[in-house]
Amino acid sequence: MKYLYLLGAALVVSTPAMAADNDPIVVTAMREPTPVTQIGQAISIITRDEIERTQATTATEVLARVPGVSVTNSGGFGQPSSVFIRGADNAQSLVLIDGVRINDPGDVGGGFDFGALTIGQFDRVEVVRGSAGVIWGSRAIGGVINFITKRPTEQWHGQAQAEYGWRDRKQVSASAAGMLGPVGLTLGGNWLKGDGYSAFNERRGGTEKDGFESKSANARAEVELSPGLSVDAGGYWTKANYDYDGFGADALNVGLKRDTLGYANVRYKGVDGRLSARLGYGLTDTRRISDDAVWGPYETNGKVERFEGQASFAPVELVSVLVGAETEKQKFDDNYGSQDSTSIDSVYGNLTLHLLAGLTLNGGLRYDDNSDFGDKTTFAANGAWVIGSGVDAPVLRASYGEGFKAPSLYQLYTNAGFRALDPETSKGWDVGFEQPFAEGTGRFTLTYFDRKTKNLIDYDFANWNYYNVGRARAQGVELGMQVANWNGFDVNLSYTYLDATDENTGTRLARRPKSNLYASLDKAWDLGLRLGADLRVGGGRYDDMANSQYVDGHLVVGLRGAFAVTDNVEVYGRVENLFDEHYEVVRTYGTPGRSAYAGVRVKM
Structure with a gap:
């Protein structure tokens, strides 16, 4: 009855306003399709064209190019990898695949390990920077990252690619989407395998290569039952086996990561497009094994089930209302006897006002009731103002957001009986400016942000437990510039x-x-040739909280090229770390030297 009440409460309701032709639509910021110019938060969109142009193969390669985002890899593919949005901890950001949470309740902080996530099956990535706690709930302190697979269209579209390169790395991927009678289908798969390199830095003496193999698959089906009423269901599965090293030395350790998610939705859209509603179910199941050659395996299993309902309604043109309700249950166990669960029930609402031409204001509240930590109410507001009209009209943005993150099940139930932990909480704001240029094909953005976080949870090695130990502040400036296909040029800064x-x-x-700096320049010619280069400049950082171990910055250059043999066949190649820069991003852990890859891509 509790679930039915929460879902039924969501069947009230906002519909997105129509966007100009050059105004990108995002779904992650408001959990429904919304023009970017009507959102006051900072948002980055990585399209399939950009993924292919830069020849990215992993999720971290794509995210490292986003303003406000930094990435740390503890070695090569498969090794632990963290993503920090505006300095927030990896576990303080929410990660989604097709809108379904993929964060691991078996992870130390309840975060997501990006180390084995490939990018080949995804059509688009949306990154919301800044707290999204009202819309998305616990963990969305730093922001939200949503990996989105391709949606079916009336015509079938497909692609496949194969790649080979440095240290016997092989990759094959394929995807297709289209209609099979009344059913829209999306299918995809990816395989990646290689010898890798020593996770313990080879330039410090590491000699044993840490290889890897990754397999993943995704599927989605959708069908319209009657005008305005549709159902869809889908899933994503990935499994990675990898070798890894110990702390500061080679080791014959092996690991496994397996992520599975599934979802189903019933959707309705009516009242001349002003009313939309959704009832949904999501399941995430994870398994991690770290098999130490000396101490043996450590295995964790995590499971999250969610029921959710959301509705939106625009009673008049100037006002829209979004409301929703969710109930979530998490489970965790390990092979050392830890086993427990927790649950959280939530309701939220957001009001959108279009008071003046070009001005959009959003404000919302969320109420969460955690079975272990009681209730919490959070508030958020943002606004966007398009000054003038035309493709080169500037946009002013500002936002304020509160967030919280409950302690993870790992922190609670592997914590030697100490459970008196408080949730981490945050308050943050930002203000930004966007100037389109080059006839709307380019955008320049500048954003200042400031966030304070309390009750940070960390491990106390003196007392062998997790405690609320800290307060943190992260402030800074993000600068971005993107140009897409302007006289054959693509630019990203x-x-x-x-x-x-x-x-x-x-x-x-x-x-x-x-x-942190990333810059790239690509030029395409009518004969089918495309050449490009990129530059990554990572600043120095401390590897520990005491600031006693400093890791120097680095500068890495890459080159790439592609040639369209026919309208449907393209060959490509790239050289990474052209000048064989010796560097680390995590102390004692290796990074790839100069390497080269070549491949072929086929589209239909």
């Missing part, structure tokens, strides 16, 4: 200045560089 500090000690937060 992102720069972040970040001051992320522990307010108790005054030290910098570990593994957060003060500055």
Whole structure:
């Protein structure tokens, strides 16, 4: 009855306003399709064209190019990888696949390990920077990352690619989407395998290669039952086996990561498009095994089930209302006897006002009732103002958001009986400016952000337990510039200045560089040739909270090229780390040297 009440409460309701032709639509910021110019938060969109143009193969390669985002890899593919949005911890950001949470309740902080996530099956990535706690709930302190697969259209579209390169790395992927009678289908798969390199830095003496193999598959089906009423269901599965090293030395350790998610939705749209509603179910199931060659395996299993309902309604043109309700249950166990569960029930609402031409205001509240930590109410507001009209009209943005993150099941139930932990909470704001240029094909953005977080949870090695130990502040500036297909040129520039500090000690937060720069330039010619180059400049960082171990910055250059043999066949190749830069992003862990890859891509 509780579930029915929560879902039924959501059947009230907002519909997205129509966007101009050059105004991108995003779904992650408001959990429904909304023009970017009507959202006051900072948002980045990575399209399939950009993924193919830069020849990215992993999720971290794509995310490292986004303003305000930094990535740390503890070795090569399969090794632990964290993503920090505006200095927030990896576990303080929410990660989605097709809108379904993929964060692992078996992870230390309840975060998501990006180390084995490939990008080949995804059509689009949306990154919301800044707290999205009202819309998405617990964990969305730093922001939200949504990996989106391709949606079916009336015509079938498909693609496949194969790639080979450095240290016997092989990759094959394929995807297709279209209609089979009344049913829309999306199918995809990816396989990646290679010898890899030593997770313990080879330039420090590591000699044993840490290989990997990854397999993944996705599927989605949707059908319209009657005008305005449809159902859809889908899933994503990935499994990675990899070798890894110990702390500061080669080791014959092996690991496994397996993520499975499934979802189903019933959707309705009516009242001349002004009313939309959705009832949904989502399931995430994870398994992690770290098999130490000396101490044996450590296995964790996590499971999350969610029932949710959401509805939106625009009673008049100037006003829209979004409301929703959710109930979530998490389970966790390991092979050392830890086993428990927790649940959280939530309701939320957002009001959108279009008071003046070009001005959109959004404000919302969320109420969460956690079975272990009681209730919490959070507030958020943002606004966007398009000044003038035309493709080059500037946009002003501002947002304020509160967030919270309950302690993870791992922190609670592997914590030697100490469970008196408080949720982490945050308050943050930002203000930004966007200037389109080059006839609307280019966008320049500049954003200032400031976030304070309390009750940070960390491990106390002196007392062998997790405690609420800290307060942190992260503030800085994000600069971005993107140009898409302007006279054959594509340009991407992102720069972040970040001051992320522990307010108790005054030290910098570990593994957060003060500055990060990414720049790329591509040129395409009518004969089918495309050439490009990119530059990554990572600032220095401390590897520990005491700021006693410093890791120097780095500069890495890459080159790439592609040639369209026919309208449907393209060959491509790239050289990464052209000047064989010797560097680390996590102390004692290796990074790839100069490497080369070549492949072929076929589309239909």
